[in-house]
Amino acid sequence: MAKTRRDKADFYTKKAHKEGYPARSVYKLEEIQAANNIIKPGDSILDVGAAPGSWTLYTHRELIKGKGTIVAVDLNPLNLNPIPPTVTFYQGDAFSKEIRSKLVEKGPYDTIISDAAPMTMGNRSVDTARSENLAEQVLYLATEHLKQHGNLVIKIFQGGGQQEILKQMRTIFTKAKTTKPKACRSDSFEIFLIGLDKK
């Protein structure tokens, strides 16, 4: 019998719980990494919109394998106990003057990953506009503070200007594309923009 959306959600949520991750979103990054090899041991990583912390923990454990550094930032606290030794966490708005200057100080980065999402209002045009705004700010940060040959992952809600952002990414990266990991909920309108090998 075909699995329902709810079965699929339960599968990833249960798997995350069993493997010690605070959110099922970890499997989106796992798929992105498997297809694009964006992070390697020793890298310096910036994780924007990191809470509750599954991308951060997965990056520490499985991608940099305890070697390298992760700067994680979110409006909310990480739900990781303990916070891994490679991680520096800043709580606040990643694009405020104060937090941004801390992120810049710790850079430049080999890879920037952003799963940042606005608090959704249920109004598609407001939600996508807010997501577009976050995605643009992450791209601007990457333009200035990602190393040459660096990689970028940005979440954006479909309809939120992703074609325009992708067009800009194609001028900055050797390759830029969109992907929707299988671990995304089927009713979610999020996609990810991937930039590989910054020129």
Ligand SMILES: C[S@@+](CC[C@H](N)C(=O)[O-])C[C@H]1O[C@@H](n2cnc3c(N)ncnc32)[C@H](O)[C@@H]1O
């Ligand atoms: C889907 S969650 C991220 C999940 C995370 N990748 C994980 O695996 O645990 C999106 C996050 O983006 C954060 N966020 C949204 N706008 C932000 C901003 N301006 N600065 C920092 N974090 C932000 C939210 O607080 C939220 O925790």
